[in-house]
Amino acid sequence: MIGRFNHVAIAVPDLEAATKKYREVLGAKVSEPQNEPDHGVTVVFVELPNTKVELLHPLGEKSPIKGFLDKNPDGGIHHICYEVDDILAAREQLKATGARVLGDGNPKIGAHGNPVLFLHPKDFYGTLVELEQAKHA
Numbered sequence: 001m002i003g004r005f006n007h008v009a010i011a012v013p014d015l016e017a018a019t020k021k022y023r024e025v026l027g028a029k030v031s032e033p034q035n036e037p038d039h040g041v042t043v044v045f046v047e048l049p050n051t052k053v054e055l056l057h058p059l060g061e062k063s064p065i066k067g068f069l070d071k072n073p074d075g076g077i078h079h080i081c082y083e084v085d086d087i088l089a090a091r092e093q094l095k096a097t098g099a100r101v102l103g104d105g106n107p108k109i110g111a112h113g114n115p116v117l118f119l120h121p122k123d124f125y126g127t128l129v130e131l132e133q134a135k136h137a
Contacts (some may be wrong), residue, residue, distance in 0.1 A: 001090055002082040006132050007045075007052040011068045011078040015042060015057035018075075022046045022053070033057075036111050041065050043111050054081075054111070079118070079128035087115045087133040099123045107133070 012018035015033060022028045031045040040063035046053035056078055058066040068078055084090040087107050095101060100120035107115035110132055119129040 001084060001093060002131070003085065003134055004083045005051055006081040006083050006130075007054045008080050009054040009056050009078045009130070010075060011056045011065050011072065012075045013057075013069055013073060015044060015055060018055050018057075019044050022055070028053075030055075034111060035059055038108055039064075039110070045111075079130050081116075081130040081132055083134040084131050085134055087117060087131060090131055091117055094119065 010018075019030050019033075023030050029047045031047070033042050033044050035042050037059060040059050042057045042059045044055040044057075046055065056065050058069065060066075065078065069075065091101055091105065091107075095105075100123055102118040102120055105117075107117050110116035110130075112132065112135075114135060115133045117131045119131065121128045
């Protein structure tokens with residue numbers, strides 16, 4: 001069911017400092033900050049030859065990233081993302097096995113403009129998993 005590894009997301013307490021560190025210390029190409037109000041985050045993408053790193057920062061007081069940073073003030077890995085060919089088929093297959101889809105179970109549009117779902121970390125060894133529908137050429 002899962003396809004390519006899409007990205008790892010890191011919650012950061014200071015988006016500007018994290019962006020600068022990836023750009024200036026590691027020499028990475030980084031995107032401009034992008035607000036994602038539906039997800040309560042501001043994101044910056046670090047582009048790598050084989051994948052991406054997504055830097056997450058809270059957008060508003062109700063952001064799920066704010067709660068994560070309250071528990072982890074220095075930041076840390078928030079989730080990993082895998083691509084799937086058909087997000088609705090993947091959701092049904094996962095639910096049939098007892099895996100829990102977070103939220104109302106319906107995909108939202110993610111930062112890349114594709115439908116995404118999140119899976120409960122207790123079902124995946126303490127790791128929050130995001131599924132993103134792959135773009136088809």
